[in-house]
Every structure is written in structure tokens, then in C-alpha cells.
Amino acid sequence: MTRKLPIIAVATAPGKAGVGIVRLSGQYLRPIIKALFQRDLLPRQATLLSLRDAGGQLIDQLVAIYFAAPASFTGEDVLELQCHGGPQLLELVMRRCLELGKEAGLVIAEPGEFTLRAYLNNKVDLAQAEAIADLIDAQSEAAVRGAARSLQGAFSDDINSLVEEITQLRILVESTLDFPEEEIEFLENAQARDRLSAVKTKLQALRNNAKQGKILRDGIQLVLAGAPNVGKSSLLNRLAGEEVAIVTPIAGTTRDRVKESIQIEGVPMHIIDTAGLRQTSDEVEAKGIERTWDAIRLADLIIFLTAPNAEKEANDLRVQILDAAPANCPVLELMNKSDLLDKNSGVIKDRALLISAKTGEGVEALKQKILETVGWSGPQEGAIVARRRHLDCLERAAEHIEKSEKFAANGNNSLELFAEELSLAQNHLGQITGKLLPDDLLGKIFSQFCIGK
Ligand SMILES: Nc1nc2c(ncn2[C@@H]2O[C@H](COP(=O)(O)OP(=O)(O)O)[C@@H](O)[C@H]2O)c(=O)[nH]1
Ligand SMILES: [Mg+2]
The missing domain is CATH 3.40.50.300 (P-loop containing nucleotide triphosphate hydrolases)
Structure with a gap:
């Protein structure tokens, strides 16, 4: 799934339009650019150029913009060709690019592959990558705003700060485990129970927010x-x-x-x-x-x-x-x-x-x-969009927090189990932003994107 070849796809919707964009991404696109236009392009400059077929006939006059790695959407070199928006014309542009990019290994992108590369190159985390698809699919104004907020990282930030709080709590517990004589009164001294209940409250708020976000999205x-x-x-x-x-x-x-x-x-x-x-x-x-x-x-x-x-x-x-x-x-x-x-x-x-x-x-x-x-609590200031997947992860995390609470109530005898449950809760939260995500799941998520995204 993580192939390294340069990819190409029409980035705009099928059909006739004023402008249609063909997008390329690859680790090193300069040879392809040279082959297409017989010149180099300065990064981030719109340049009016002619694309010609093998016989020297004009295919289209287009505006090309080159983004040099890593400062691009995918984190790789990206080339955007803003052509006239005719389906046949875009087909010809694609064909010509594939012809001239053959030597460099240029291939047609799979659904979601541009965004997958952005994710793999740490340009966005998984929740943000999903928000890109959700922004495109948004069915209402509120969903657009929610997806934009998720894309900016509002949801991920909340997840990350919760994971951080759990980490702090775990460090506390695990350091106590190393010094058994200090275990006594640990739970009281370290205010572990208070901190745990703060985590629980935060997680509950996140679940509510995500539930609203799923309603907005779906x-x-x-x-x-x-x-x-x-x-x-x-x-x-x-x-x-x-x-x-x-x-x-x-x-x-x-x-x-x-x-x-x-x-x-x-x-x-x-x-x-x-x-x-x-x-x-x-x-x-x-x-x-x-x-x-x-x-x-x-x-x-x-x-x-x-x-x-x-x-x-x-x-x-x-x-x-x-x-x-x-x-x-x-x-x-x-x-x-x-x-x-x-x-x-x-x-x-x-x-x-x-x-x-x-x-x-x-x-x-x-x-x-x-x-x-349906549990809709009205338009919210910081509304985000969320998916079933996110709700499931949050629910599992909540289950482990519940369990950890039981072990905490057990006193110092169960400290190890307490820490273990915290770690499991963290794992589930981490899956939302993509840390600790099984590979097959990653493929499944991105294959649901449309081509060119
Ligand atoms: N008086 C009255 N008749 C209604 C009302 N709603 C539907 N009807 C009538 O009931 C009949 C069946 O309606 P319809 O919507 O086809 O019912 P359906 O079979 O449940 O889809 C039609 O003649 C409607 O005009 C209502 O609120 N008041
Ligand atoms: Mg009827």
C-alpha cells in the first residue's frame, strides 16, 4: 500500500467545468516537469504553459504550480496543472503526462492515495485525513464547519491532550511499582483517583462531542x-x-x-x-x-x-x-x-x-x-465531525477507564492492573489519530476516499 512511485489523478470532479485540475505527487517530480514543459518551475509560482502532444500539437494552455517537497499537501513534490475543465481534454492531459512520466514510473493514483501520502508523511493525522473526506462529503453548512474544525486538528488536539493526561497518570503509577515500599498510600498521595476522575469527565465530554459530530457527518x-x-x-x-x-x-x-x-x-x-x-x-x-x-x-x-x-x-x-x-x-x-x-x-x-x-x-x-x-444538543461552538470508528474507539477507551477505576478502588494491591487498563485506554484513543493503528484498517479507511483525493 505504501508504494513510492509518482502518482497522477484528476483532482476535480468529473464533468464539464471552467477549470479542471490534474495533480501529480512524487518524491522527485523535476524530471517529469522537464519532460512536460522543457523547463524547470519555481516552487509556488503560477506559470502559464503550453502542453503539447508527441506530434507537437497543442493539447492545452494551462497554469502549472509546483510545490517542492516537503512543503506540499502530500509532503512530496506536487505538481498541479490547472487546465480547461473538459473531461476529454483532461483525459488527454493525463495520457500525455503518463507517456512522459513513464520512465519515472508515473502511475494513476488509487482512491485516497494523495491523502494517504499526506498522512504517512505526517502532514495530517488520521482523524484529520478523515476530516478531508468529510469536508468534501459534508451535507450541511454545520457539517462543513465541523469538518473544517476537525481538519484544523480540534478533535485530534482533544484526543492528544487526553492521552497526555493518561500518560502522566501511568508514569506516576509505574514509578510507584518500581519502589514497592512507596506503594502504601500511593493512590491517596498522588491524588491518582482525582486525576482519574478528571480523565473520565474529559473522556465523557469528548464522547458527547463526537456523538454530535457523527450526527453532523452522517x-x-x-x-x-x-x-x-x-x-x-x-x-x-x-x-x-x-x-x-x-x-x-x-x-x-x-x-x-x-x-x-x-x-x-x-x-x-x-x-x-x-x-x-x-x-x-x-x-x-x-x-x-x-x-x-x-x-x-x-x-x-x-x-x-x-x-x-x-x-x-x-x-x-x-x-x-x-x-x-x-x-x-x-x-x-x-x-x-x-x-x-x-x-x-x-x-x-x-x-x-x-x-x-x-x-x-x-x-x-x-x-x-x-x-x-436523537440527542442533538443544538449548534455547538466547537463542533467537530466524527465517525462511527471514532465513537467505537472512545467507547472502548471509556470501558478501560471504568475498569481502571475499579482497580483503583481496590487500593494498592491492584496497581499493576490499574496501569494496564490505562494503557489499553490509551491504545484505543491512539487509534483515532492513527497511532497504533493496524495496517489493514488504514487501507480500508483510505480506500473509501474518491479517486484524486
Ligand atoms: N384528515 C387527514 N387525512 C390525512 C392526514 N394525513 C394523511 N391523510 C390522508 O390519509 C390517506 C392516506 O395517506 P398516505 O399518506 O398515503 O398514507 P400512508 O399509506 O401511510 O403512506 C390519504 O387520503 C391522505 O390524504 C391527516 O393528517 N389528516
Ligand atoms: Mg404511503
Whole structure:
């Protein structure tokens, strides 16, 4: 994975554009530059140049910028060719570069290889490298800002300072282990317990921050489920503000999943409207219902919709849905068609939130309820973006801190185990920024990048 050959790729998105950029990175690009333009380039200067094919015909007039190693994105020599942004033209530029760079071993870059090199050359740590991909993929303004902050190192700094605090604590413990006679009263004297609880508090804050960051990055998979005709598609349309799904009084209208992404206060919500759950002999509808269950099994949040006069079905469905929902996936029960309820007749159920997809009643309150239910605590000053991977590492670290706390409570008899748990917690934190990361995981992370990144 860590090959040393010079690489090339189109860095801009496929399609027509004013400008398209071809980027090269390698340990020593000067011979390739010379071959392309018959001259050297001064670092960090935009130079207008002509690129010609083997027959001397002009391919494009372009602006070239050369970044000399190590002062570049990848830490290697980098050459950026800012061409006109036509797909065919960029193809020709690439081909010509590959032709002239053949001798130097120039090859087409693999997905994420530029960023991988930046990581391997210590230009960014792993969390920052991931933030580059997250910045590019950001689905909302808040996610852009969070990714930019992670890229600047806000998340990594927090991780590193926590690792440092744990290191200090470990040094303290391990030095005591070398002098057994001093072990007595160690935990009290060194205020080890206080320091441990400070670490724990910090870690908890980091986990909360990362949890928010994951919501910003990935958004929420919100599944609308319920019996046919309760108004699931109407609610989707109401939330989306347009007619995305077909609504009719005929039960079984929605047969396939309809997806729509919206934002609630900057939080991306991927709403999945599903086929109503019921027994059916219709083959297509049955397939749709199977897909509904699939969606439920992958949801971050389920809205279980009911309607007046459909309470009987609801009682059966509620159990089945709660059963199929992933652990930790909240199920929000709503009663739709509140406009049909006689508000004075006492049929209003207190258990379910009331809304009307038809009139819009309760929909604003529902949006707030959704944010609250997924644990969104509003736009934060220092928000970052985070991934499942980060949350997993933080969770494992927290488990080891918990264990170390138990050993600390045991007094001096368990000092060694105490230190061991601290070290394990550190390892998991280190994986976030890439220290102590297994190699296969590294490949997996970077292969998810797009080509040219
Ligand atoms: N009165 C009233 N009718 C609604 C409301 N929401 C949906 N409906 C009607 O209920 C029927 C079924 O709606 P639809 O959204 O297709 O339900 P789905 O099968 O759950 O997707 C349609 O005739 C809708 O116009 C509501 O809030 N109030
Ligand atoms: Mg429907």
C-alpha cells in the first residue's frame, strides 16, 4: 500500500467545468516537469504553459504550480496543472503526462492515495485525513464547519491532550511499582483517583462531542413505519415541503421505499417512507413490506405512525417494530390525523404525540422532538465531525477507564492492573489519530476516499 512511485489523478470532479485540475505527487517530480514543459518551475509560482502532444500539437494552455517537497499537501513534490475543465481534454492531459512520466514510473493514483501520502508523511493525522473526506462529503453548512474544525486538528488536539493526561497518570503509577515500599498510600498521595476522575469527565465530554459530530457527518436514518393509510407518505411530504411520495386513500399505495433528505436545523435527516405494514397477498406489496422491515433494522430513529381508528393494528405493530428496531434506536410514536379527532370527546391518546400531516399541526413540535430524541444538543461552538470508528474507539477507551477505576478502588494491591487498563485506554484513543493503528484498517479507511483525493 505504501508504494513510492509518482502518482497522477484528476483532482476535480468529473464533468464539464471552467477549470479542471490534474495533480501529480512524487518524491522527485523535476524530471517529469522537464519532460512536460522543457523547463524547470519555481516552487509556488503560477506559470502559464503550453502542453503539447508527441506530434507537437497543442493539447492545452494551462497554469502549472509546483510545490517542492516537503512543503506540499502530500509532503512530496506536487505538481498541479490547472487546465480547461473538459473531461476529454483532461483525459488527454493525463495520457500525455503518463507517456512522459513513464520512465519515472508515473502511475494513476488509487482512491485516497494523495491523502494517504499526506498522512504517512505526517502532514495530517488520521482523524484529520478523515476530516478531508468529510469536508468534501459534508451535507450541511454545520457539517462543513465541523469538518473544517476537525481538519484544523480540534478533535485530534482533544484526543492528544487526553492521552497526555493518561500518560502522566501511568508514569506516576509505574514509578510507584518500581519502589514497592512507596506503594502504601500511593493512590491517596498522588491524588491518582482525582486525576482519574478528571480523565473520565474529559473522556465523557469528548464522547458527547463526537456523538454530535457523527450526527453532523452522517445525519439520521429516519424510518416512517406504520399500518397502511395512517399518513406516512403525507408526513414525508409535509417534512420535505414537497410532494415526494404519492398519497392516495388507497391502502398499499407506497410499495417501494421513498427516500428524501432534508435538514432540520442543519442536521441531515434521511427520511425513508415505507410500505405500510399489513398482511397482503399482493406480491409487489409483500416485497415492499419486506423492505420496510429491512429499513427498520437499519434505522437510527423510527417514527411509528398511527391514526385514529387504527389503534387495534397499532397495538400489534408496536410490539413487532420495537422487536425489530436495533438496540439503542429510539421509536417515536405519533398519532396522525389529529384534525379528525374531536378534541372534546376524550379520545385523544396521551401516549402518542399528535400531529396532522394534512394541516401541519404539531409538525414543528415534531421536528424539535426528533432532534431531542436523537440527542442533538443544538449548534455547538466547537463542533467537530466524527465517525462511527471514532465513537467505537472512545467507547472502548471509556470501558478501560471504568475498569481502571475499579482497580483503583481496590487500593494498592491492584496497581499493576490499574496501569494496564490505562494503557489499553490509551491504545484505543491512539487509534483515532492513527497511532497504533493496524495496517489493514488504514487501507480500508483510505480506500473509501474518491479517486484524486
Ligand atoms: N384528515 C387527514 N387525512 C390525512 C392526514 N394525513 C394523511 N391523510 C390522508 O390519509 C390517506 C392516506 O395517506 P398516505 O399518506 O398515503 O398514507 P400512508 O399509506 O401511510 O403512506 C390519504 O387520503 C391522505 O390524504 C391527516 O393528517 N389528516
Ligand atoms: Mg404511503
